[in-house]
Amino acid sequence: MRALVWIVEDTWEATVAEAAAYLPADAEVTLLHVAAGDVESLAEGARQGLLGRRRHPGPAEPPQPRAISDEAAEALLTDARARLGREARTERRRGRVGHEVAAAADGMDLLILARDGDHSRLGPRSLGPAARFAVDHAPCRVLLIWADAPPGLDTIPPPPRHH
């Protein structure tokens, strides 16, 4: 069995714990992180907007957005592999997040991901746009986990009253 575990910053520990608990011992595990290129572009774009200034980082300047997020993603995947406690490949991608997750799931048997949407009102939006896209388009089975406790039945709203 080939399993892809999608690691996202806010929910990474929950996702890895679930993968460690439910994946069979012989599963080949890949830990995936996708960087949203547009956040880095925003940081770089603000700099380009400084008309005539600092188009190129000087020798003594802090590292640039892309390098920062690459390094952070690497550190996150390293921590995730340590938390998983077993052999795992790691994969880093960059771009439109949902599309990249779906593409990375090609050839996999299972995709594990966390809900990333609005949990104050459980409904279609309890998945954010990226997770929604991955769930709809991943070419494999999907295991969707809760980063917090699963909801009780009392979160279901009462049916509308008919007159």
Added chain:
Amino acid sequence: MPEALALVLSLLALAGTLAAAVARSRWPIEAIAAVAAAAALVAIGALTPSAARQAIGDLGPTVGFLAALLVLAEGCRRQGLFDAMGGLMAAGARGRPRRLLALVFVVAATVTAVLSLDATVVLLTPIVLATAARLRTDPRPHVYACSHLANSASLLLPVSNLTNLLAFQASGLSFTRFAGLMALPTAGAVAVEWVVLTRFFAVDLGRPRRARAGAEERPPLPRFALAVVALTLAGFAASSLLGVAPAWVAAAGAAAITIPALVRRTTTARTLALAAEPSFLVFVLGLGVVVRAASDNGLASAARAVLPGGVALPELLAVVAVSAILANLVNNLPATLILVPVAAPSGAAAVLAVLIGVNVGPNLTYVGSLATLLWRRVLHVEDHQVELGEFVRLGALTVPAGLVVATVLLWFSAQGLT
């Protein structure tokens, strides 16, 4: 030369200078283009040599002031001030994204006001990105906050934005009076950003988290750099009492933070010269001459026809709207150079209204101005696809509200002015 022809040639020179500033090149082509355009306009008689000399003389002190501020900010970075702020924000957030955003607001607004928007964009934004990554939370709201506050919080002091420096002299205000009049408008613009950003990113900020943070780093606060910045600020405040131009205070601050490093050889003269951005300073001088040529040949009278004269609330709102639109069309530096001389005869409130427009307005289009964005598209210099929708939606939610709130508060603050 007929004035209409001189105007057309001046506007062409302005367009060429701006295009050069937007193109991405290893060489300082924007400075070369600005100087060439200015020289050409003088050579063909669109501007007399004495008017060009006067334009350079007017801008000279401002450009020197800017150079000192850039060197001061670079000194703070070298001393580790921004790294230390990253550590403070990470520790203060206690793993909660909304707390981190509040701290990013405080730090970004302060850095912008005191060390200018350049410092926030160039030096603080990478630190905020790294801090969010270390806390293992989505960096998006925090990077947006930096990018927006670099503009919205740049109203406060004459040193917060180059546009303010350009208008400071024309406003006729002292450093402290400027700050006093702009305090409420700045607070209003920042409050609008907080309300809109926390709502826009409510889901990202309230997401259930189960994520241990990465390795913690707590670099110590560099006391010397903080002391230099505090004393420089105090010097700005006292400058009008002492009868010293604030530019000299900035120069003293830059020298205080730089000379020890030069003596201890922790920096080089070359790094310092690069930090002062000589090509940018030349570009500003050239741009000033080119805009003067266009203004003298009819652009100023056109602007006078559009810009209302009084300082009652409706007129101030109109001035802000015109300034914001022009800043988005041609970038905020040329917009300031064109509008401030036209607004100045109406008084300080009108000049400050121009600043609200040219400082807050650029958030409408994420790279500072629509012009920059469109030029870049036209010139195919964008090497990665940028998702525009989110930037523009957030700009549309914050900018009109921020402009109106800041203008009403400026009008309120300026009631004592005659």
